[in-house]
Amino acid sequence: xxxxxxxxxxxxxxxxxxxxxxxxxxxxxxxxxxxxxxxxxxxxxxxxxxxxxxxxxxxxxxxxxxxxxxxxxxxxxxxxxxxxxxxxxxxxxxxxxxxxxxxxxxxxxxxxxxxxxxxxxxxxxxxxxxxxxxxxxxxxxxxxxxxxxxxxxxxxxxxxxxxxxxxxxxxxxxxxxxxxxxxxxxxxxxxxxxxxxxxxxxxxxxxxxxxxxxxxxxxxxxxxxxxxxxxxxxxxxxxxxxxxxxxxxxxxxxxxxxxxxxxxxxxxxxxxxxxxxxxxxxxxxxxxxxxxxxxxxxxxxxxxxxxxxxxxxxxxxxxxxxxxxxxxxxxxxxxxxxxxxxxxxxxxxxxxxxxxxxxxxxxxxxxxxxxxxxxxxxxxxxxxxxxxxxxxxxxxxxxxxxxxxxxxxxxxxxxxxxxxxxxxxxxxxxxxxxxxxxxxxxxxxxxxxxxxxxxxxxxxxxxxxxxxxxxxx
Numbered sequence: 001x002x003x004x005x006x007x008x009x010x011x012x013x014x015x016x017x018x019x020x021x022x023x024x025x026x027x028x029x030x031x032x033x034x035x036x037x038x039x040x041x042x043x044x045x046x047x048x049x050x051x052x053x054x055x056x057x058x059x060x061x062x063x064x065x066x067x068x069x070x071x072x073x074x075x076x077x078x079x080x081x082x083x084x085x086x087x088x089x090x091x092x093x094x095x096x097x098x099x100x101x102x103x104x105x106x107x108x109x110x111x112x113x114x115x116x117x118x119x120x121x122x123x124x125x126x127x128x129x130x131x132x133x134x135x136x137x138x139x140x141x142x143x144x145x146x147x148x149x150x151x152x153x154x155x156x157x158x159x160x161x162x163x164x165x166x167x168x169x170x171x172x173x174x175x176x177x178x179x180x181x182x183x184x185x186x187x188x189x190x191x192x193x194x195x196x197x198x199x200x201x202x203x204x205x206x207x208x209x210x211x212x213x214x215x216x217x218x219x220x221x222x223x224x225x226x227x228x229x230x231x232x233x234x235x236x237x238x239x240x241x242x243x244x245x246x247x248x249x250x251x252x253x254x255x256x257x258x259x260x261x262x263x264x265x266x267x268x269x270x271x272x273x274x275x276x277x278x279x280x281x282x283x284x285x286x287x288x289x290x291x292x293x294x295x296x297x298x299x300x301x302x303x304x305x306x307x308x309x310x311x312x313x314x315x316x317x318x319x320x321x322x323x324x325x326x327x328x329x330x331x332x333x334x335x336x337x338x339x340x341x342x343x344x345x346x347x348x349x350x351x352x353x354x355x356x357x358x359x360x361x362x363x364x365x366x367x368x369x370x371x372x373x374x375x376x377x378x379x380x381x382x383x384x385x386x387x388x389x390x391x392x393x394x395x396x397x398x399x400x401x402x403x404x405x406x407x408x409x410x411x412x413x414x415x416x417x418x419x420x421x422x423x424x425x426x427x428x429x430x431x432x433x434x435x436x437x438x439x440x441x442x443x444x445x446x447x448x449x450x451x452x453x454x455x456x457x458x459x460x461x462x463x464x465x466x467x468x469x470x471x472x473x
Contacts, residue, residue: 031088049319051199055188069083074153134178148164160187164191164192220251227257263307278292279294290310
């Protein structure tokens with residue numbers, strides 16, 4: 001068995017107390033680290049399919065540990081099971097299981113061999129088909145019963161049929177038919193709905209494994225009065241478990257609620273003040289506060305007071321006195337509501353962040369669109385002004401006021417680029433000079449104009465202009 005050394009060097013931890021997680025009704029052996037605790041008792045606990053357990057005597061003094069697969073005595077033949085508990089805790093578990101001291105205790109034969117495991121797996125492979133066929137046989141015989149599970153013995157000589165029935169069932173004819181069909185010894189065991197749920201297993205609404213499948217062996221009757229004591233709404237869908245019966249956990253805290261209710265006034269007592277008469281509406285039993293209303297049928301003028309204040313007003317009303325208000329200081333006390341720091345109770349805790357991100361994206365897109373519109377709106381009047389400034393004739397016009405080639409339209413989503421210089425092609429100037437007779441446009445200072453064309457007059461402040469060649473007008 002492997003050991004886990006502690007970091008502080010004070011010793012080691014043993015994993016003998018931990019059992020297999022797939023076993024139901026697992027028991028933690030908290031005495032596993034005690035030296036020679038497993039050898040002090042000859043009794044061992046062996047578990048079979050689902051929740052069936054048995055206690056056997058290790059007469060051969062085999063070195064058994066938790067998790068070993070052994071062959072034990074059965075009638076007839078032998079059975080295969082897993083050791084789930086050894087040592088001093090076994091007598092305590094036997095006492096809990098209400099085993100009589102004079103009961104016959106069977107013994108452990110040996111640890112399993114490969115031949116035993118082959119027979120065991122062969123028998124287990126027939127269980128599901130046997131259950132389906134046995135249900136058909138029971139239905140053909142007209143028996144009002146449900147066969148919930150079938151368990152074969154380790155050697156395959158015996159089969160246990162677990163059934164559920166509301167009334168007494170005469171299954172003598174059924175046993176004969178089953179024995180002829182499967183050629184094994186038949187044993188019938190009646191179980192309840194809670195035991196069936198424990199054998200099947202599952203996860204409860206609390207998020208943990210079912211109590212009947214992990215630790216509960218004695219099933220106590222549960223009534224709806226347990227829900228009334230705890231002020232739980234009588235909703236059958238929430239009060240019922242996977243077995244379609246009332247949840248066993250309703251009995252866990254009912255004693256504490258009954259004890260706390262003794263410290264609260266009766267629901268039938270009304271509180272009278274100078275203004276109104278208050279009726280009992282609801283109570284927080286564990287917190288010790290009561291909520292009163294001025295109407296019997298619905299909540300009106302809600303007022304929450306402590307149980308001590310309620311008893312004070314009851315004593316005042318018995319003396320013929322009436323307080324002005326139910327509250328002691330005449331004001332509603334500010335109650336600090338518990339905060340859910342982890343935010344596990346909110347079902348929309350993830351939707352809020354998504355909606356915020358969407359709003360941010362929508363806001364950003366709107367701003368970008370507005371900027372684009374402003375830029376387009378600023379360019380439009382410039383183009384209009386350029387058109388207005390363009391002369392009809394070529395005479396007496398300044399070359400800077402002439403219209404340049406139209407810029408291509410920008411698509412949505414294109415990046416903004418700085419405006420390019422308005423450069424005219426010389427062919428455009430030739431056309432204007434030939435048709436309209438106007439002067440050519442002004443060219444950049446670093447490029448001389450073409451020959452045989454009149455050059456535009458240079459500006460006065462432009463001293464670095466190139467010399468203009470002479471040409472025919």
